[in-house]
Amino acid sequence: MFGYYLDLAWRSLKRTPILTGLMVLAIGLGIGASMTMLTVLHVMTDDPMPGRSAQLYVPHLNPLPLKGNFFANGYDPSDHLTWPDAMALLKAHRARRQAALAAGYLLVRPAAADLRTFYVSGRYTTVDFFAMFGVPFEHGSSWNEAEDSANAHVVVLADSLARKLFGDTDAIGKMVRLGENDFRVVGITTDWHPSPLFYADERAKRYADRDLFFLPLSTAVDLNLNTDGSVDSWGKMPNGDMRSATTAWLQFWVQLDGPTQAAAYKRFLIDYSAEQKSLGRFQRPATDATLYSLMGWLAHENLVPGDVRLQMWLALGFLLVCMVNVLALLLAKFLRRSGEISVRRALGARRRDIFVQFGIESAVIGVAGGVLGVLISELGLWSVRHRPDDYAHIARMDASMLLTTLALAVFASTMAGLLPAWRACRVVPALQLKTL
Amino acid sequence: MHPIISALKHHKTTVVLVALEIALTCAIVTNALFLIGDRVAAIRAPTGVSDNELVWAQTSGLDLGQGGKAGDDTAADMAALQGMPGVESVVTTSGLPLSGDMFSRSVYRRSGDKGSSLDNVVEYMGSPGMLRTLGIKVSEGRDFLPKEHVDYDPFKKGQLPPTVAIITRTLAEELWPGQDPLGKTFWQDSNGKDALQVVGVVDHLLNPQINNAQGIDRSFILPVAMVRGGLYVLRVKPGARGAVKRDLPEVLTRIDPLRMVTEDHIYSDTVSDFYHGDRAMIWVLVVVTSCLLALTALGVVGLSSFWVQQRTRQIGIRRAIGATRRDILRYFQFENLLIVTAGIVIGSLGAVGLNLWLMQRYELAHMPLAWLATGAVVLWLLGQLAVLGPALRAARVPPVVATRSV
Structure with a gap:
C-alpha cells in the first residue's frame, strides 16, 4: 500500500504545484534557518577531548573576600586560582594527574637573519599537562619532574613554530630566544589544538587560538614572563607579584578516574577551603569549593555568545511559524478533497487508511523540504563562515547534522500534517457523496 | 459584520490557524524590528571623534611588560x-573610542570619602592638542591650556597628576545630577585624594570598549605631556589615509628597527570592525523577518484562494440577490481584517511576553510600545495586500453561478 499512497501523494502534489512549492519552501526555509544555527551551536559546544573528557575536572576555590564588586569585567575572578592555592593542590597530589597553567605571550627573536621578531602565544604549565591532555609529540618529550620545579630554561614547541624557526632540521637541543631569555628545546608536539581551547581562560579566543610553545610555569614566574590571561587582584596591591595570595590568574586541571575519585577530590577541596578559612585566608563558606567536569566547565564558561543563542531562538521561532503555515495549507488542501476521500471511504477504505495516505503525503513534502533545507543551511553556514568571529571557521555540517536536518524536516512536516490528516479521515462520506 | 462572524464559525480550525500564524509572526517580527532598531541606533551613535580623518598606530618595544622602556622613542x-x-x-592618547583596551578607575564626589565613589569610570589621557586632533567637541567650558599638560603616568609612583579634567555629559549627570558641572571638583586615586576640577564637558565620547560595567560613554579626559606606550593618533586628510597607514610602519621602524608596530589602522575601519557582530545580527534579522512576512502573506493568499473557491456558489447567490462586486470585495477584506486583528491582539501579548523573556536572558531593553504599533500596521497592510488578489477574484464571480448546479 505504501507505494500506492506514495503514487497518490505524488499525483496530488503535482495537481497543485504552486501550493506544493509554497509548502516545500516553508519547510525548507524553516529547517534551513534552524539547522544553520543548531549546527553552529553544535560545533561550538562539541566535546574538545572525546574519550578523555569524562576524566578531566576543574577544581574551583573561592578565596574572594565577602565584600567588593568582583564581576565588573563580566566573569568571576575565582574561576582562576592564586599561586599558593595552585601550588598547594599540586603538592597534595590527590588526583591521578594535575597541572596548573596560564597563557603566555612572548616575543620570539629568531636566530635566522631573514626572520623578523614576532609574538607567539603559548602556555606556561606543569609537567602533567602533556600526559593528562594526551598531547602528541613528534620528537623529544616534555620536560621532566626535576626540571618542572627547578626553573629550568626548557621549552616544548609546536611543530609549526619549530619549522618556522629551524626549517626541517631537528630542533631538539637547539636554543630559542623568547623574550629576554634563551630556552633549550626538549620536545616538538604535532600541531595540537583542541576546539574549543577548553583550558584557556575567558580572555582567549577559544575557537581560534592555539598554543605554539609550552614552558615550565615555575620558570615563567621566576623570570616574571608576560602572562596573557586575566589577572585579578584584591586586597593590598601586590605590585605584579604573581606569587601573591590575593591574585587569581592560574587555570588548574585534574584527571580523576570515575565518580568516586571525583567525590573524594571534591571533599578534599572543601577540607582545604575549611583549613584556609580557619587560617583566616578564605572568608567564604568552605562548601563554596566545587569541582566541574570538563563539559560542565564549558557550560559554566558560557562559550556561546548571546547573539548566537538569540539567532538560534529566532530560527526556531521561524520554524514554528513555517509549521503553522504548512499546517493551515495542508488542512485546506486535504479538506478540499473531501469528495475524493468520501469515494475512497465508500469503496471500503478505513479511516486509518485515509490517515496513513495523508500522513505519507505530508512526509513527502517533508523530504522535499528537508533536501531544500540542507541546501539552505549550507548557504547559511557559508555566510556564518564569512563572519569575522573566532568560531566562524568551524561552522561546518557533519554527517550527523545532515541526517538530523532531514529527520527534523520529515518530523516537522508530519507533525504539521497530523491534524489535517485526522480531520480528513473524519470527513462524513454520506454528506459529501450527496453533493457529488 | 454579524454575518461575517457567523460565517467564520464554520471554519473554526482554519481561522484559528491563520490567527495563530499572524500572532506568532507578529510576536517575532515586533521583537525583531525592535532588535534591528536597537542595533542600528548603536551603530549610528556618534563616537565623538572625527571618524573619517584619523589614523592610529601602536608599537611595542622589546621590553614590553618587563622593563617599561617602551615608548622611550615617543618624541622622535x-x-x-x-x-x-x-x-x-x-598626539599620543591612552585610547580611542571603540579601539579596544581601556583603563578605568573609581572617582569620588567628596575627597577621601569612599561612600561617595563612582566605580568603573573610564580614564582617557592625551598629549597637548588631543581634542583638536581627534575632533572632540567641547560643548561647555574650554579645551585644556598648554600649561595644564603635566608629566603623568598612573602606573608610576611619585608623579603629581593633572588638576583639571574634561568630562562627558553622562559622567557629569551621574556625579552631579541636574547641576552645572563646570568648575566643580571630583577626586580620583585609590584614596580619592587627587582633586580634579572640571574645565569642560563633551556631549559625545564613546568608551574604548562598551560593556555593562563601564557603560557606553562615562569617562573623563586628563591632560598629560605624553602617553607612554599609548596610541599614536594622526589627523589626516581623508584622501591621504590609505597612504599614511601604508607608510606608517616603515616610518616607525626606521626610528627603532627592533620594535614592532602592533596596530596600525584607519580609524573608520576600527569603528566598522567594532560593529561587525551587530551588522551580522541586523542582516540575519532582516532576512528572517522578510522571509517570515513573505511566508505569512503567501499562506494567507493560499487560504483565501481556497475559501473563495469553496464559496463560489454562495458568492453567486449573494450576487444574484443584489450584492455588488464592491460588497463581495469588502466582505473578504473585512473578514481578513477581523482575523488579522485577532492575530495582532494575541501577537502583541506574545510580543510583550517574548520581550520580557529576552530581557531576562540577553540583557535587552524594554520594548517601547511604539514597536507594537509598527508591527500591527505592518501586519494589517500585509493581510490586506495578501487578500486583495483572492478577493478581486471573488468579486468577479458572476451571479449566474448561483443558478448552476455543480
Missing part, C-alpha cells in the same frame, strides 16, 4: 609621524 616617533605627507597633527 611623533616628530617623524608629523613629517609624513597628509598628516595635519599627531
Whole structure:
C-alpha cells in the first residue's frame, strides 16, 4: 500500500504545484534557518577531548573576600586560582594527574637573519599537562619532574613554530630566544589544538587560538614572563607579584578516574577551603569549593555568545511559524478533497487508511523540504563562515547534522500534517457523496 | 459584520490557524524590528571623534611588560609621524573610542570619602592638542591650556597628576545630577585624594570598549605631556589615509628597527570592525523577518484562494440577490481584517511576553510600545495586500453561478 499512497501523494502534489512549492519552501526555509544555527551551536559546544573528557575536572576555590564588586569585567575572578592555592593542590597530589597553567605571550627573536621578531602565544604549565591532555609529540618529550620545579630554561614547541624557526632540521637541543631569555628545546608536539581551547581562560579566543610553545610555569614566574590571561587582584596591591595570595590568574586541571575519585577530590577541596578559612585566608563558606567536569566547565564558561543563542531562538521561532503555515495549507488542501476521500471511504477504505495516505503525503513534502533545507543551511553556514568571529571557521555540517536536518524536516512536516490528516479521515462520506 | 462572524464559525480550525500564524509572526517580527532598531541606533551613535580623518598606530618595544622602556622613542616617533605627507597633527592618547583596551578607575564626589565613589569610570589621557586632533567637541567650558599638560603616568609612583579634567555629559549627570558641572571638583586615586576640577564637558565620547560595567560613554579626559606606550593618533586628510597607514610602519621602524608596530589602522575601519557582530545580527534579522512576512502573506493568499473557491456558489447567490462586486470585495477584506486583528491582539501579548523573556536572558531593553504599533500596521497592510488578489477574484464571480448546479 505504501507505494500506492506514495503514487497518490505524488499525483496530488503535482495537481497543485504552486501550493506544493509554497509548502516545500516553508519547510525548507524553516529547517534551513534552524539547522544553520543548531549546527553552529553544535560545533561550538562539541566535546574538545572525546574519550578523555569524562576524566578531566576543574577544581574551583573561592578565596574572594565577602565584600567588593568582583564581576565588573563580566566573569568571576575565582574561576582562576592564586599561586599558593595552585601550588598547594599540586603538592597534595590527590588526583591521578594535575597541572596548573596560564597563557603566555612572548616575543620570539629568531636566530635566522631573514626572520623578523614576532609574538607567539603559548602556555606556561606543569609537567602533567602533556600526559593528562594526551598531547602528541613528534620528537623529544616534555620536560621532566626535576626540571618542572627547578626553573629550568626548557621549552616544548609546536611543530609549526619549530619549522618556522629551524626549517626541517631537528630542533631538539637547539636554543630559542623568547623574550629576554634563551630556552633549550626538549620536545616538538604535532600541531595540537583542541576546539574549543577548553583550558584557556575567558580572555582567549577559544575557537581560534592555539598554543605554539609550552614552558615550565615555575620558570615563567621566576623570570616574571608576560602572562596573557586575566589577572585579578584584591586586597593590598601586590605590585605584579604573581606569587601573591590575593591574585587569581592560574587555570588548574585534574584527571580523576570515575565518580568516586571525583567525590573524594571534591571533599578534599572543601577540607582545604575549611583549613584556609580557619587560617583566616578564605572568608567564604568552605562548601563554596566545587569541582566541574570538563563539559560542565564549558557550560559554566558560557562559550556561546548571546547573539548566537538569540539567532538560534529566532530560527526556531521561524520554524514554528513555517509549521503553522504548512499546517493551515495542508488542512485546506486535504479538506478540499473531501469528495475524493468520501469515494475512497465508500469503496471500503478505513479511516486509518485515509490517515496513513495523508500522513505519507505530508512526509513527502517533508523530504522535499528537508533536501531544500540542507541546501539552505549550507548557504547559511557559508555566510556564518564569512563572519569575522573566532568560531566562524568551524561552522561546518557533519554527517550527523545532515541526517538530523532531514529527520527534523520529515518530523516537522508530519507533525504539521497530523491534524489535517485526522480531520480528513473524519470527513462524513454520506454528506459529501450527496453533493457529488 | 454579524454575518461575517457567523460565517467564520464554520471554519473554526482554519481561522484559528491563520490567527495563530499572524500572532506568532507578529510576536517575532515586533521583537525583531525592535532588535534591528536597537542595533542600528548603536551603530549610528556618534563616537565623538572625527571618524573619517584619523589614523592610529601602536608599537611595542622589546621590553614590553618587563622593563617599561617602551615608548622611550615617543618624541622622535611623533616628530617623524608629523613629517609624513597628509598628516595635519599627531598626539599620543591612552585610547580611542571603540579601539579596544581601556583603563578605568573609581572617582569620588567628596575627597577621601569612599561612600561617595563612582566605580568603573573610564580614564582617557592625551598629549597637548588631543581634542583638536581627534575632533572632540567641547560643548561647555574650554579645551585644556598648554600649561595644564603635566608629566603623568598612573602606573608610576611619585608623579603629581593633572588638576583639571574634561568630562562627558553622562559622567557629569551621574556625579552631579541636574547641576552645572563646570568648575566643580571630583577626586580620583585609590584614596580619592587627587582633586580634579572640571574645565569642560563633551556631549559625545564613546568608551574604548562598551560593556555593562563601564557603560557606553562615562569617562573623563586628563591632560598629560605624553602617553607612554599609548596610541599614536594622526589627523589626516581623508584622501591621504590609505597612504599614511601604508607608510606608517616603515616610518616607525626606521626610528627603532627592533620594535614592532602592533596596530596600525584607519580609524573608520576600527569603528566598522567594532560593529561587525551587530551588522551580522541586523542582516540575519532582516532576512528572517522578510522571509517570515513573505511566508505569512503567501499562506494567507493560499487560504483565501481556497475559501473563495469553496464559496463560489454562495458568492453567486449573494450576487444574484443584489450584492455588488464592491460588497463581495469588502466582505473578504473585512473578514481578513477581523482575523488579522485577532492575530495582532494575541501577537502583541506574545510580543510583550517574548520581550520580557529576552530581557531576562540577553540583557535587552524594554520594548517601547511604539514597536507594537509598527508591527500591527505592518501586519494589517500585509493581510490586506495578501487578500486583495483572492478577493478581486471573488468579486468577479458572476451571479449566474448561483443558478448552476455543480
